[in-house]
């Protein structure tokens with residue numbers, strides 16, 4: 065076992081890991097941050113997306129030791145300081161951008177990364193950016209509406 | 223996944239020493255190797271991460287050559303090669319999805335030489351030089367068939383040097399579930415000739431289409447390909463397409479790439 069340290073949602077954390085410990089295992093099992101989900105464990109679904117130094121990555125496909133010293137942000141870091149939902153999270157709720165919610169943490173983290181890079185994406189850009197996030201419930205349209213709304217752009221009513 | 227010792231050197235020299243050890247394997251972005259280890263198809267006893275080696279990261283341009291560090295993620299190539307070698311930047315920006323592009327690297331992609339991977343087509347069509355911990359290898363000698371390269375035990379890619387073409391384009395027909403190339407073609411035009419490299423189509427991995435190169439050297443237009451045929455005897459047949467379908471795609475996509483290159 066090796067000791068790793070990193071910053072998670074702004075707080076310094078550390079813990080014992082094996083070589084094979086995935087970042088997602090360190091977050092969920094080591095730190096109890098179970099908001100990040102494991103959908104496939106084969107790098108396909110995007111449910112496990114978190115930010116490492118501001119960039120979205122699949123935390124099931126990164127070793128914890130490889131990102132020692134990095135700054136990690138998870139879905140638990142997305143709410144406002146008073147605990148209310150952040151703008152993007154609220155938009156997902158308002159537009160029914162989730163049903164079972166399993167894909168949602170990854171969808172929110174991927175979308176947040178897009179909006180940080182490109183504050184006014186087109187619908188096509190949103191869809192392209194979310195190619196690596198699979199949702200088995202919503203059919204995606206409401207997720208796209210949520211992201212466009214969170215960017216401050218008007219979205220046609222139903 | 224079986225456990226292993228994780229090491230993260232900060233120089234090429236140190237990585238070379240570690241990779242010379244028994245049971246050691248290189249880890250770059252992990253986007254291919256980690257799923258493989260989860261399936262226990264790879265079980266290194268020491269994993270040597272190349273992501274902490276500053277001299278293996280980033281892009282530089284000198285004398286008409288773009289050099290890309292082997293541990294540079296696809297997203298960085300997509301952003302930073304956009305002006306100097308737009309076709310390469312577009313290829314990198316079309317790999318997988320944003321999360322894959324933030325971890326996956328050019329070194330890992332060409333060392334793996336997946337028959338449907340994108341980068342091997344760019345490296346071969348550009349006539350790039352693969353720089354390793356031991357030597358420099360011409361692209362024509364580097365790729366040696368599906369999942370096979372000229373790399374020896376313990377040898378690793380440190381950078382790839384691309385001669386910058388006058389005109390170039392990569393067109394891929396996506397396999398829609400994986401976004402790998404069902405077939406992809408990279409066309410590069412230089413003062414001295416044209417090179418055409420095809421990925422995703424052949425059982426032998428990436429290859430050059432010599433007849434198209436000769437025809438395009440005379441006239442760099444999609445029309446120049448008319449009348450050329452592609453032999454489908456060595457092409458891949460799978461759930462997604464037959465050998466004949468892929469052979470046809472090679473011709474169609476080469477024409478589209480020539481038109482896109484302008």
Ligand SMILES: Cc1cc2nc3c(=O)[nH]c(=O)nc-3n(C[C@H](O)[C@H](O)[C@H](O)COP(=O)(O)OP(=O)(O)OC[C@H]3O[C@@H](n4cnc5c(N)ncnc54)[C@H](O)[C@@H]3O)c2cc1C
Pocket residue numbers: 107108247248249250251252253254255256272292293316317318319322325326327328329330331333334336338339340341373377378379380400401402403
């Ligand atoms: C969902 C998904 C979609 C993808 N879509 C595409 C796509 O559209 N097109 C495409 O081309 N690829 C695609 N990929 C593959 C992706 O580009 C990988 O990142 C790449 O193939 C491997 O690079 P890596 O840096 O992750 O290598 P790793 O997984 O770390 O390593 C791969 C292999 O190369 C070896 N290796 C790594 N670095 C070196 C080096 N410098 N020298 C020698 N050996 C080395 C390793 O030991 C291992 O055997 C996709 C992957 C995923 C998960």
Ligand code: FES
Pocket residue numbers: 101102103104105106107108109110111112113122123124125
């Ligand atoms: S759980 Fe990581 S991509 Fe599916």
Ligand code: FES
Pocket residue numbers: 161162163164165166167168198199200201202
């Ligand atoms: S809401 Fe169920 S998978 Fe997306």
